[in-house]
Amino acid sequence: MSAYLLNRVGQALFVLWAAFTISFVLLQAMPGDAILIKFQNPDLGLTAQQVAEIRASYAADSPVFVQYAHTIGKFLTGNFGYSVQAGVPVSSLLAAHLPATLKLATLGFLLASVLAILIAFLSSLTPFASLRGALQSVPSLFISIPTFWLGIMLIQIFSFRLKLVPVINPGPWQELILPVITLAVPISAPLAQVLVRHIDDVMTRPFVGVARAKGANRQWILWRHVAKNALLPTLTIAGVLFGELIAGAVVTETVFGLNGIGGLTERAVGSQDAAVLQAIVVLSALAFVIINLIVDLLFPVLDPRLRTKIGAAA
Amino acid sequence: MTVIPKQVPPVLEVEGLCLAYDDGTAPRRVVQDVSFRINPGEVVALVGESGSGKTTTAQSIIGLLAANGRVERGSIKLNGTDIARWTDRQLQTVRGARISLVPQDPGNSLNPVKNIGAQIGEIFRIHGALRPDEIDRRVISLLERVGLSEPELRARQYPHELSGGMRQRVLIAIAIALKPQLIIADEPTSALDVTVQKRILDLIDELRAEYGTAVLLVTHDLGVAADRADRIVVLQNGRIQEQGAASAVLAAPRSPYTRELLAAAPSFARPVSRPQSEVRSSPPGVEDDIVVVDGLVREFAGAGSSRFRAVDELSFRVRRGSTHAIVGESGSGKTTTIRSIVGFDKPTAGRIVIDGTDLSCLAGEDLRQFRRRIQLVYQNPYGSLDPRQSILQIVTEPLLNFGRLKRVDREAKAWAILTRVGLPEDVFARRPHALSGGQRQRVAIARALVLDPQVLVLDEAVSALDVSVQARILALLQELQSDLGLTYVFVSHDLAVVRQISDTVSVLRDGRLVDGGTVSEVFEHPRSAYTRELINAIPGQSRRAAA
Numbered sequence: 023m024s025a026y027l028l029n030r031v032g033q034a035l036f037v038l039w040a041a042f043t044i045s046f047v048l049l050q051a052m053p054g055d056a057i058l059i060k061f062q063n064p065d066l067g068l069t070a071q072q073v074a075e076i077r078a079s080y081a082a083d084s085p086v087f088v089q090y091a092h093t094i095g096k097f098l099t100g101n102f103g104y105s106v107q108a109g110v111p112v113s114s115l116l117a118a119h120l121p122a123t124l125k126l127a128t129l130g131f132l133l134a135s136v137l138a139i140l141i142a143f144l145s146s147l148t149p150f151a152s153l154r155g156a157l158q159s160v161p162s163l164f165i166s167i168p169t170f171w172l173g174i175m176l177i178q179i180f181s182f183r184l185k186l187v188p189v190i191n192p193g194p195w196q197e198l199i200l201p202v203i204t205l206a207v208p209i210s211a212p213l214a215q216v217l218v219r220h221i222d223d224v225m226t227r228p229f230v231g232v233a234r235a236k237g238a239n240r241q242w243i244l245w246r247h248v249a250k251n252a253l254l255p256t257l258t259i260a261g262v263l264f265g266e267l268i269a270g271a272v273v274t275e276t277v278f279g280l281n282g283i284g285g286l287t288e289r290a291v292g293s294q295d296a297a298v299l300q301a302i303v304v305l306s307a308l309a310f311v312i313i314n315l316i317v318d319l320l321f322p323v324l325d326p327r328l329r330t331k332i333g334a335a336a
Numbered sequence: 337m338t339v340i341p342k343q344v345p346p347v348l349e350v351e352g353l354c355l356a357y358d359d360g361t362a363p364r365r366v367v368q369d370v371s372f373r374i375n376p377g378e379v380v381a382l383v384g385e386s387g388s389g390k391t392t393t394a395q396s397i398i399g400l401l402a403a404n405g406r407v408e409r410g411s412i413k414l415n416g417t418d419i420a421r422w423t424d425r426q427l428q429t430v431r432g433a434r435i436s437l438v439p440q441d442p443g444n445s446l447n448p449v450k451n452i453g454a455q456i457g458e459i460f461r462i463h464g465a466l467r468p469d470e471i472d473r474r475v476i477s478l479l480e481r482v483g484l485s486e487p488e489l490r491a492r493q494y495p496h497e498l499s500g501g502m503r504q505r506v507l508i509a510i511a512i513a514l515k516p517q518l519i520i521a522d523e524p525t526s527a528l529d530v531t532v533q534k535r536i537l538d539l540i541d542e543l544r545a546e547y548g549t550a551v552l553l554v555t556h557d558l559g560v561a562a563d564r565a566d567r568i569v570v571l572q573n574g575r576i577q578e579q580g581a582a583s584a585v586l587a588a589p590r591s592p593y594t595r596e597l598l599a600a601a602p603s604f605a606r607p608v609s610r611p612q613s614e615v616r617s618s619p620p621g622v623e624d625d626i627v628v629v630d631g632l633v634r635e636f637a638g639a640g641s642s643r644f645r646a647v648d649e650l651s652f653r654v655r656r657g658s659t660h661a662i663v664g665e666s667g668s669g670k671t672t673t674i675r676s677i678v679g680f681d682k683p684t685a686g687r688i689v690i691d692g693t694d695l696s697c698l699a700g701e702d703l704r705q706f707r708r709r710i711q712l713v714y715q716n717p718y719g720s721l722d723p724r725q726s727i728l729q730i731v732t733e734p735l736l737n738f739g740r741l742k743r744v745d746r747e748a749k750a751w752a753i754l755t756r757v758g759l760p761e762d763v764f765a766r767r768p769h770a771l772s773g774g775q776r777q778r779v780a781i782a783r784a785l786v787l788d789p790q791v792l793v794l795d796e797a798v799s800a801l802d803v804s805v806q807a808r809i810l811a812l813l814q815e816l817q818s819d820l821g822l823t824y825v826f827v828s829h830d831l832a833v834v835r836q837i838s839d840t841v842s843v844l845r846d847g848r849l850v851d852g853g854t855v856s857e858v859f860e861h862p863r864s865a866y867t868r869e870l871i872n873a874i875p876g877q878s879r880r881a882a883a
Binding site: 227228229231233234235236237238239240242246247250251325326327 | 398436439440444447459510
């Protein structure tokens with residue numbers, strides 16, 4: 023067990039290092055940089071001499087591997103550097119933008135899970151074949167809707183037509199309603215599809231026949247025998263879907279004008295603010311790695327077959 | 337066996353039952369006009385081969401037909417009440433409480449993520465039969481009753497921590513929990529080792545006597561039916577061929593089908609001495625052992641630094657042109673041994689010499705070339721054939737891997753060997769799914785023979801087949817052996833089959849050789865207690881004793 027844990031943590035650290043290095047190389051390879059974009063603006067009227075001094079103060083022209091060693095050293099001590107564009111430390115930018123995204127992502131994921139479970143279990147419990155068919159085609163519909171379009175449509179319908187959710191000065195929770203739905207819909211689709219498949223699969227297993235022979239009804243069988251067995255493989259997909267969640271958050275925050283990491287990313291890309299982008303990439307990788315680590319560690323808790331054997335057996 | 341007075345009303349009365357499956361277009365009738373009755377405390381065996389409708393009949397009684405199956409005509413009376421057309425909701429009150437089920441495959445019949453105690457206690461919760469605080473105590477006493485040691489520990493364990501026999505005991509505990517009037521045991525021991533099979537059937541018998549429960553025993557094994565049933569119902573293609581008291585049906589079968597089944601059942605076959613003259617005629621001193629296994633050891637890494645010995649100092653020899661059987665229960669090391677013999681697995685220690693070639697000296701291309709001299713036929717004819725290849729492609733593939741025959745020559749050779757194993761030409765272009773189990777096993781044999789091997793390793797090659805098909809495949813194997821001078825290494829758990837077809841035997845237990853020699857030596861004068869136990873566990877003893 024402890025060997026397993028060490029192995030997983032080692033893999034996680036490798037992924038983090040790889041994400042850092044690849045993003046560093048890519049950001050270096052881009053033509054131009056944040057300093058040129060900000061200070062070469064003719065309106066500022068800076069001379070070439072002055073720009074060169076600013077570049078030197080940022081150590082922007084030292085050799086690439088020196089910068090790499092310097093940056094990775096700072097990252098390891100928790101120092102993400104300065105944002106050239108905003109002129110403040112990257113860590114304070116993150117601190118300002120992270121809570122909104124965390125709230126959006128968590129609620130979006132929860133809603134996606136609820137939607138997926140509802141679709142899968144309702145379609146499995148319904149006695150009507152037509153309703154079952156309709157419910158099972160919902161995921162295909164959900165996955166084909168573009169996030170930005172869904173966001174715009176939701177604002178159109180719920181805010182402008184029905185005036186249910188205010189767009190001007192909404193409350194802290196009100197402003198999250200539509201973005202959370204927008205984010206949840208495309209995430210719920212693959213979850214629901216996988217869940218439906220596994221429920222059907224588990225339903226054909228012999229132990230379900232035994233449960234029926236005990237006199238259990240369909241709801242009993244679904245909740246007490248099928249649910250846990252079908253959720254286990256779905257958990258893996260949930261971990262992988264976290265990547266979708268980050269991508270979805272960028273678009274959703276932009277559409278709804280939310281002040282989160284998505285919006286920050288969009289602006290940082292526009293101004294080629296390498297330090298900010300580097301920090302966001304590492305942060306996303308960290309979240310991704312942690313979520314998947316949790317999923318891996320959760321498996322033995324939920325599935326007794328993966329626990330180390332205790333006592334007599336076989 | 338109990339004698340029931342005539343005036344006692346039957347527990348179950350099935351009359352004129354017709355069952356059908358809807359396969360899209362027209363309903364396909366699988367059970368036709370079946371009638372039988374079971375009296376209290378009686379054991380009735382429903383005997384038939386695959387496709388006979390025995391399982392479908394049993395499923396309809398407990399209302400567990402597949403979604404596309406339905407009762408077309410007839411009645412199923414439980415204590416005089418017709419339940420054939422009851423709704424699922426009505427049937428839920430009967431299932432578990434008055435009719436219960438002991439399923440076929442204990443390996444997959446328990447929920448892997450719930451512990452044993454919860455799965456037994458569940459039946460009381462479903463039927464609200466006990467106060468919640470009494471359930472745990474009842475579960476422990478049930479576990480004790482079905483003969484499981486340390487019941488408190490078992491209740492907390494999960495299915496994967498129990499052996500197949502223990503799992504079947506748990507399933508029996510569930511079946512008897514509410515003291516039902518009828519237990520349907522659907523091939524309850526087919527997936528278990530013979531000694532375990534005997535103990536499980538003894539347990540069912542004991543509980544039947546104790547509770548006065550009637551048992552419907554669904555089985556393909558006439559030997560099991562002969563030993564355990566008061567009455568036998570023989571089914572073929574969904575129709576009853578014959579029914580009556582077990583002794584009468586077995587002693588004087590009226591239908592030709594029953595006679596055929598009896599003739600094919602290896603457990604009833606009289607021990608025949610195989611013509612061994614040509615095998616034993618080689619002059620002494622001449623090296624004529626085509627397979628020599630000497631001090632074979634195979635260890636696997638266990639938990640922590642411990643080593644697990646799957647095969648321990650195993651030695652045996654097989655004469656050219658003879659059949660050597662390796663017998664043992666699951667975990668005895670049979671599979672590990674043959675994997676070493678065919679060169680799939682490197683032994684930890686010991687020597688294997690096949691036709692003068694020491695396997696441990698082979699590697700890479702030499703090992704690959706060696707494989708054409710020793711071929712393997714697997715147990716499962718459904719899983720061992722590529723579903724996307726035609727029969728002809730499957731049999732030509734080995735030729736493609738070895739040597740440079742031209743396409744026409746390859747196909748001619750495959751054609752010849754397929755005809756040789758008795759397959760009709762019209763199946764050559766088909767894919768495996770269109771063939772029956774017996775036909776598929778013939779394809780597997782043809783595929784092994786197409787390379788002209790000297791040794792054929794048959795890994796439970798007839799275990800998955802119906803008895804009549806099994807008898808035909810065994811006859812084919814004997815014919816091929818005498819025509820082509822093949823040597824067989826025949827791995828089996830079925831001693832009746834082993835006795836029928838082999839010359840010499842090795843009995844394995846926990847990786848060790850516990851008995852070995854010619855068939856007559858081992859079967860008539862077994863040296864180990866374990867071999868005696870194995871022989872005594874062969875079903876059909878009662879009839880052989882009577883004959």
